[in-house]
Amino acid sequence: xxxxxxxxxxxxxxxxxxxxxxxxxxxxxxxxxxxxxxxxxxxxxxxxxxxxxxxxxxxxxxxxxxxxxxxxxxxxxxxxxxxxxxxxxxxxxxxxxxxxxxxxxxxxxxxxxxxxxxxxxxxxxxxxxxxxxxxxxxxxxxxxxxxxxxxxxxxxxxxxxxxxxxxxxxxxxxxxxxxxxx
Numbered sequence: 001x002x003x004x005x006x007x008x009x010x011x012x013x014x015x016x017x018x019x020x021x022x023x024x025x026x027x028x029x030x031x032x033x034x035x036x037x038x039x040x041x042x043x044x045x046x047x048x049x050x051x052x053x054x055x056x057x058x059x060x061x062x063x064x065x066x067x068x069x070x071x072x073x074x075x076x077x078x079x080x081x082x083x084x085x086x087x088x089x090x091x092x093x094x095x096x097x098x099x100x101x102x103x104x105x106x107x108x109x110x111x112x113x114x115x116x117x118x119x120x121x122x123x124x125x126x127x128x129x130x131x132x133x134x135x136x137x138x139x140x141x142x143x144x145x146x147x148x149x150x151x152x153x154x155x156x157x158x159x160x161x162x163x164x165x166x167x168x169x170x171x172x173x174x175x176x177x178x179x180x181x182x
């Protein structure tokens with residue numbers, strides 16, 4: 001495996017800084033430990049227990065390992081594929097939340113139909129997309145006075161191709177959102 005590898009969206013330098021090993025070193029260590037024959041949860045438990053990696057990084061190492069050995073495709077999750085996007089906007093978290101939650105405000109930047117399952121103002125929304133099958137999780141984070149970030153994950157997508165399409169879709173939609181609010 002070449003130096004500078006990236007798996008799970010995380011490059012060699014970052015994974016080494018947080019876990020003490022590069023991707024090549026992780027693949028070698030996990031292969032030697034028998035991880036190829038284990039389920040995802042068992043690999044993550046091994047990374048945490050045997051190698052002392054914190055929980056979140058244990059998941060990231062496991063996903064990266066599964067991608068490196070060809071068991072998991074990029075953007076693939078246990079329940080399908082996912083697309084992510086984020087945007088920082090020069091408005092308050094409350095204004096950003098309203099842009100998703102209020103149908104009139106949302107119509108200024110997004111025409112698609114969806115159902116809000118749960119909303120916690122001004123922090124998050126759990127949404128069922130108009131297809132009735134896929135889900136959108138929206139997180140809103142205050143970034144100081146008059147500035148907030150939205151991060152979203154559209155999950156349960158049917159394929160890698162659909163995840164790529166929705167990643168592009170959400171990038172464009174969040175740009176429209178920023179233009180509508182600023």
